[in-house]
Amino acid sequence: MTPPQRDDAERPVAALLAPDILDLLEEDPSSVALETEEMHPADLADVAEALPEDRLVAFLSALPTARAADVLEYLSEDLRSLALEAMSTRQAAALVTEMTPDDRADVLEELEEERAEEILQEIPAAARAETEALLQYEPDSAGGRMTTEFVAAAETLTVEEALRSVRAMARTERREALYTVYTTDAKGRLLGVLSLRELLAAPEGAHLSDVAWTEVHTVLPTAPQGDVVRLASDYDLVAVPVVDDDRRLLGVVTVDDVIDAIEEEQTEDVQKLGGMEALDEPYMQIGFLAMLKKRAGWLSILMVSEMFTTSALQHYDKELERAAVLTLFVPLVMSSGGNSGSQSTSLITRAMALDEVRLRDWWRVAVRELPSGMTLGAILGVIAIVRILLWQHFGFYDYTMQGRTPIGYVAGTIACALVGIVTFGSMTGSMLPFLLRRLGFDPASASAPFVATLVDVTGLIIYFNVALLFLRGTLL
Amino acid sequence: MTPPQRDDAERPVAALLAPDILDLLEEDPSSVALETEEMHPADLADVAEALPEDRLVAFLSALPTARAADVLEYLSEDLRSLALEAMSTRQAAALVTEMTPDDRADVLEELEEERAEEILQEIPAAARAETEALLQYEPDSAGGRMTTEFVAAAETLTVEEALRSVRAMARTERREALYTVYTTDAKGRLLGVLSLRELLAAPEGAHLSDVAWTEVHTVLPTAPQGDVVRLASDYDLVAVPVVDDDRRLLGVVTVDDVIDAIEEEQTEDVQKLGGMEALDEPYMQIGFLAMLKKRAGWLSILMVSEMFTTSALQHYDKELERAAVLTLFVPLVMSSGGNSGSQSTSLITRAMALDEVRLRDWWRVAVRELPSGMTLGAILGVIAIVRILLWQHFGFYDYTMQGRTPIGYVAGTIACALVGIVTFGSMTGSMLPFLLRRLGFDPASASAPFVATLVDVTGLIIYFNVALLFLRGTLL
Incomplete structure (x- = not known):
């Protein structure tokens, strides 16, 4: 969300209170409930997280059952499971019984199946039936x-x-x-x-x-x-x-x-947009290997796709040898297409998530993105021309390859390639989410890196064809 | 959000009802209120949006004032302003008075200042004072x-x-x-x-x-x-x-x-992550030039930064000439760094938005991302080695430059460069949001394209230095 307003100075309550609570737990556990009576359970959960793990059960036991159940609801998944593993089955069942049916089901779902079953058996029959019914539904469905x-x-x-x-x-x-x-x-x-x-x-x-x-x-x-x-x-x-x-x-x-x-x-949408599977767990809590699995898959797919750029460059290796100057601008033109594509795809996937844009709107989006891409490409093209002419003029680099081609031809190649590639990037980035949805996939899978990869390969082909047009007869 | 469940078939109510409502407005406007009595104002707003624009005021006039005010709240900003411009000042003031104070302020804020002032003057004094007080606050602040x-x-x-x-x-x-x-x-x-x-x-x-x-x-x-x-x-x-x-x-x-x-x-965060300024208006409603402005700025900055890749390549042009094979893998190694950086930055900016990660956690993140980056880089490195050895083996391409260097040296260069660049990408992507927040900027500005650009430039330098290490004495 927006700026840095809340940070380390925030939630000082938890950090400050934790040592006091520890002392109370040693000396007079019965006073813990009274001392913390006015606190919101979410704040109490923060205190609980600041305690040493082996004092967690003692802390929860010092609170009235209903109150402890509230705190449990606000605890992180890890700590909650830890607490319910560490306490007696009867105590765990008493706590879980106090929770609302939906939270009860959520909590049990996080536990090892065996432990969940043990606790479930200790819960009063009516609450148990209710919970078992809820446990049938997928956690991210309406029923769940x-x-x-x-x-x-x-x-x-x-x-x-x-x-x-x-x-x-x-x-x-x-x-x-x-x-x-x-x-x-x-x-x-x-x-x-x-x-x-x-x-x-x-x-x-x-x-x-x-x-x-x-x-x-x-x-x-x-x-x-x-x-x-x-x-x-x-x-x-x-x-x-x-x-x-x-x-x-x-x-x-x-x-x-x-x-x-x-x-x-x-969270899922942002992670997918970043080019990975959704983690499904908080970043600081997910295991190292689990995170690698979520990232490595897409990264590998993207790299294998990106290998087509190698193939494209191999295809044009004669041209590259003769017009080595072209190599210098490969990252520049490619990345510009990827960037404009990334803009379009984030715009469209978000508008789809908010239902602002539906499948049938693809055509209206296309007729917006086409002129946008061309204009943006033209702006970048002008910047590129200025850069090339300046560098040539001040002798920073000789883009004419010892005068073998006019500088205007080189600048023209880059500028026209930029227009083509940025336009192509905008179109790909905006149409891919529609295509994915049409095919029954999640449009949010149209990640920025995915679009960039698609644009990179095609971008090279556009680039070399523009170059052939401009430089034939001089360098090529 | 998730899959394509809702789409064109959704909200059929509005599309089906609009013609009926149009007929009623012609024949018997007084019955419109009764006919639509049980509908949710959001659904009525959908009907209103499906009507021809010139019937909008007639439709709102046919409803009881309180009801029309409700519908107005759910209308799109454009149509709401249109309606309030088109109706008489007294009618507009009557509608606006019926709204809750916060919505009243929001609606007036969207209008031309002069029109808002006219309407405000017609509102009862108490409501006016209340509204004027609310109008002082920024729309995206708690007060607003x-x-x-x-x-x-x-x-x-x-x-x-x-x-x-x-x-x-x-x-x-x-x-x-x-x-x-x-x-x-x-x-x-x-x-x-x-x-x-x-x-x-x-x-x-x-x-x-x-x-x-x-x-x-x-x-x-x-x-x-x-x-x-x-x-x-x-x-x-x-x-x-x-x-x-x-x-x-x-x-x-x-x-x-x-x-x-x-x-x-x-929406703002996703758009920033995509490498642009937040639109602040729905995609389908923002003007063409307004959208270009939001996109062109970052796109230009990114391209100008990306020009350092051109400078880096110019710096290594002798190496490129001698070891032209290196050119072929430039897009591949660069994009892999950008992709892993994009993953990290989307993970961290989202975790920061949810307050799961704070400024002081930078070190804990760094010690997670370093081994993640190295492992991911190693996985990609192995894929690259397999690809290079296969192509060489089957004679698709000669990466040894007519036997001037062992194939292992080329494969080793690419694999090691990948490890270095992917690691660097993960670190940059994860640390940039912390750096931005530390400097008082919005960490969400650490967009995927921004990270990719940073990684591209450094990535090239890593690549050529690894190449110098491996290929010195053969190609270089």
């Missing part, structure tokens, strides 16, 4: 993100009855999707929706069916989390309902999970 | 994102009193940050916070001071929106409070605006 705690009310209820049940729920459930009330029929099928604000504002005595909205946007549990994100973002929802094929309400994805999903999707 | 409608209550109130005031507010205000209640002292200074859920769950008769949390995370109105995003994301907040230097509550940023901010920041 949803919680099964939500407010559903028969549409025949009055506003006051519904409010009473919301209030009862607020007292029993721990934390949840309370801010949206869904109305259902007798079979649990979703009929309508209203926000808690609308419920509070509704005239007393009214029935839910009078005040609820009947057009409800829903997703299936198998929908990718990107769909959930788009719904929440397009309709400003604080919860996205997940329904089965019969429109029975299965759960809701709450806005905090939507934000997590957005950040996860964005 | 906040709304001034929020629930603040004296901490001496009882739970029941607070609930009554929330309910009264739900009835009068249109839509806003009702789900978080802030407690304040007599001077309006922020003391505590509790969620509406906690308020609903609180025991009757309790005072707010008994149940509110006293540790509240806040931002100043001048804070960049990225700070707001991090708070909301780290603490799962549905509203982030904005306070002045005296901790007086000025407003709150609600979670729907947080999501907008996240998507905006991410």
